[in-house]
């Protein structure tokens with residue numbers, strides 16, 4: 566019996582540098598509602614809680630943000646992003662080789678993102694990442710978003726694994742908090758979009774480079790399962 570770990574990844578700012586396309590979609594939508602564009606750093610600081618929050622924060626940064634205007638701007642954002650989500654978005658250096666290494670080890674992989682499911686799937690397909698994941702779980706209107714643990718728990722359920730046998734890899738305090746609430750070990754990629762202080766305790770691992778051998782060791786170590794639970798084969 567081969568014991569395998571299960572690794573679940575965040576998407577934006579973790580596997581992919583997507584901020585330039587998110588900035589373009591944000592500025593396109595802002596322009597259509599008569600607002601000025603935002604610089605990249607400002608848009609990066611708004612990423613992590615889903616596109617609704619990104620749009621709302623962009624409106625607040627450029628004026629008022631009444632609910633009807635948020636909805637209108639979100640529609641413009643999504644319409645643009647549907648066909649411009651991979652103009653500039655690319656995996657971070659070393660990501661594809663890392664995923665390939667885990668795949669060779671037979672490790673189960675999933676994706677859990679606050680990005681809506683459709684663009685998350687489109688981006689993964691366009692960047693040849695989709696084949697690595699048994700589950701791609703994006704934001705859905707009827708499910709709470711991270712940092713609520715529900716999406717990560719749903720991802721574990723869909724993968725058929727216990728949270729205690731999984732690891733979540735992300736780039737933000739939102740991801741860290743989500744993992745802590747779901748009872749999942751957490752690895753922090755420090756070169757992503759971390760823009761708010763991390764909650765305590767510290768992540769189980771911090772890394773800045775996908776080639777870091779400590780990361781591969783962290784993701785391939787023997788999982789620790791809750792007593793009485795059968796490990797995934």
Ligand SMILES: O=C(O)COP(=O)(O)O
Pocket residue numbers: 575576577578611612613614615616619677678679680681
């Ligand atoms: O859409 C967002 O705000 C961020 O998505 P993420 O969960 O992949 O970081």
